[in-house]
Amino acid sequence: MKSDEELAEFASKRFGQNFLKNHSYITQIIQAMPNDDLPVVEIGPGLGDLTKALVRAKDVTAFEVDTRLCEHLAQTFEEPLRQGRLVLKCGDAIEHWKQGGLLDEPYHLVANLPYYIATHLILKALHDPQCQSILTMVQKEVALKFAAQPKERDFSALGVLASSVGKAKVCFEVEPEAFVPPPKVTSAVLSIVKFGSLEDRGFEDFLKVAFSQPRKKLSKNLSRQYSKDRVIEVFSDLQLQETLRPHEAATSIYHQIYTALGQKDKTDERKSRKGTQASREQ
Numbered sequence: 373m374k375s376d377e378e379l380a381e382f383a384s385k386r387f388g389q390n391f392l393k394n395h396s397y398i399t400q401i402i403q404a405m406p407n408d409d410l411p412v413v414e415i416g417p418g419l420g421d422l423t424k425a426l427v428r429a430k431d432v433t434a435f436e437v438d439t440r441l442c443e444h445l446a447q448t449f450e451e452p453l454r455q456g457r458l459v460l461k462c463g464d465a466i467e468h469w470k471q472g473g474l475l476d477e478p479y480h481l482v483a484n485l486p487y488y489i490a491t492h493l494i495l496k497a498l499h500d501p502q503c504q505s506i507l508t509m510v511q512k513e514v515a516l517k518f519a520a521q522p523k524e525r526d527f528s529a530l531g532v533l534a535s536s537v538g539k540a541k542v543c544f545e546v547e548p549e550a551f552v553p554p555p556k557v558t559s560a561v562l563s564i565v566k567f568g569s570l571e572d573r574g575f576e577d578f579l580k581v582a583f584s585q586p587r588k589k590l591s592k593n594l595s596r597q598y599s600k601d602r603v604i605e606v607f608s609d610l611q612l613q614e615t616l617r618p619h620e621a622a623t624s625i626y627h628q629i630y631t632a633l634g635q636k637d638k639t640d641e642r643k644s645r646k647g648t649q650a651s652r653e654q
Contacts, residue, residue: 394550
């Protein structure tokens with residue numbers, strides 16, 4: 373078994389690698405997995421400590437971007453690879469998503485994601501209709517944002533997106549000393565069990581505007597993108613307080629506001645077309 377120092381030498385600053393060495397946490401991750409027969413996708417297996425536990429329970433497809441680690445994994449998992457219980461894909465998981473997806477069948481994502489790209493990867497999984505759930509180690513602050521509820525300080529666009537298509541929760545925290553090399557932040561395991569997938573990119577753009585200044589009034593933030601009169605009208609129609617802050621509105625409210633503003637866009641467009649046509653006829 374490699375020493376902590378040897379493990380640290382494997383770590384790549386380029387890919388933000390921190391290897392989980394505390395096996396009690398690996399056991400807790402396995403216990404938190406959905407209890408079904410669906411295969412698992414693991415992004416960034418690293419040295420394979422979590423992978424060893426995964427292949428004992430599920431069929432696993434692992435995506436590793438670091439070619440050095442791919443060689444290590446190919447040697448370590450020679451038997452599971454030969455038996456077909458593990459499929460190792462050396463390359464960027466994001467590129468596979470761009471080409472159509474990670475798997476062409478329903479799967480669960482279980483991973484210790486590189487922190488610098490964790491949010492992006494989780495959003496990719498929320499968009500993927502084949503991904504049925506996400507169980508991943510991330511920076512604690514990121515986990516709290518995805519799992520936060522309305523009126524909580526950490527509630528943000530990420531919380532709205534997660535709760536739009538699934539149920540998110542923080543399973544447990546993990547101290548820096550559980551990793552080699554230890555990160556400078558506390559980690560947490562985030563679970564998102566999906567009941568749908570994100571489809572409307574326009575809604576995500578809308579949320580960026582809504583949360584652009586989290587401590588300002590929601591109506592003021594939205595007025596940066598939409599006319600103030602339209603925003604006031606929508607708030608009135610939905611019986612929302614004009615002083616409502618972004619973190620105070622429930623996920624369902626954001627969908628109602630987005631739909632109402634979109635409908636007004638279409639109404640204004642129809643009126644504009646009719647006005648132009650009337651002018652031509654005169």
